[in-house]
Amino acid sequence: GAVVSQHPSWVICKSGTSVKIECRSLDFQATTMFWYRQFPKQSLMLMATSNEGSKATYEQGVEKDKFLINHASLTLSTLTVTSAHPEDSSFYICSASFWRGKETQYFGPGTRLLVL
């Protein structure tokens, strides 16, 4: 199956700092990647859709200046949480769109962010 990696898996940072999370599709090219946020015991909440070579599309209520997304290549998308605050602490998961006739989304293992 298609493999998606995320780095780092865990990050602790001080309030006010910025944190970058990488999402890579390891064995396929993904023109589209997605970023989700998940709170404890809740389902996935889509934050934004990232397309290679173009600006990301953000869901309603997601601050694009706080959550910067860059999809620099067909295998890499990054999410930067700028000026992080404790309320940004969450589990961030990316997925990559894999096409073989029809589409399937494969997910990364997630990144746990804790802002102190």
Next chain:
Amino acid sequence: EDQVTQSPEALRLQEGESSSLNCSYTVSGLRGLFWYRQDPGKGPEFLFTLYSAGEEKEKERLKATLTKKESFLHITAPKPEDSATYLCAVPPTDSWGKFQFGAGTQVVVTP
């Protein structure tokens, strides 16, 4: 509006006690229904895609079926390692990609 509803929210099973999870959807023109398994602290793991009513897919103790309004995930003779949250998702009518996820069913299998 496209909606995906999963039931029950939680399911506690004895090892070997078979059961079924439900995913009902209101998306018109279904282009695929996806099942994922998510373990605590991990990203969802792809299980199955079903495309048309009557389709069935199996993987070990899991079997997914699809009708025009809902999908079932049957767990046969579950083992403790089947404990996880099971999510279903559908792409919206007007585009691929932005999957609409159900809230999930948390399954706990006790020895």
